[in-house]
Amino acid sequence: SQKIEQNSEALNIQEGKTATLTCNYTNYSPAYLQWYRQDPGRGPVFLLLIRENEKEKRKERLKVTFDTTLKQSLFHITASQPADSATYLCALDMGYQKVTFGTGTKLQVIP
């Protein structure tokens, strides 16, 4: 079955720097991959979707890359702010509107 790996340890970065989070998967490449943000006590919120034929997707300060050869997606937040502190989840397409979520990486942006 598909295995998804995200950095289990928290990522601490200084305000203004670029945060880079990693999502690796082990088996077949999904047709698309999503990134969600989750704040404590809340449900995940959709951020970006990237398809298998897209190398890169941008939205404001966010950038996602998708490398099907490496079986990896990178999620970047440029000019990070303390308000970006949250857990970020990647989710892989499993067919017919079903996704499998990774364990998430907790990001802490230090002022």
Added chain:
Amino acid sequence: EAGVAQSPRYKIIEKRQSVAFWCNPISGHATLYWYQQILGQGPKLLIQFQNNGVVDDSQLPKDRFSAERLKGVDSTLKIQPAKLEDSAVYLCASAPSGGRVDTQYFGPGTRLTVL
């Protein structure tokens, strides 16, 4: 647009008791999901409905968990009897089902503690 509503927000029960959670999806969304999220882990799909039919319940522990979505709108998830390992946040999500690729909209979740 109103979001996904869930209730209760918190529930504490003793093991072997029963509990039920309620979810009201975004109006017009055909697909509804129930997830279990254990602390420190990502959401794990329990059951997926398309309108009032079940699409996937392969990870639902059917000996104790049940879910229904009558009339293709709101849904209830029940645990009977609860075990200690059921302590988790139960998330409901809905999606428009406009095509293969769908963004899921999550509710705030119900935090269940089983003592």
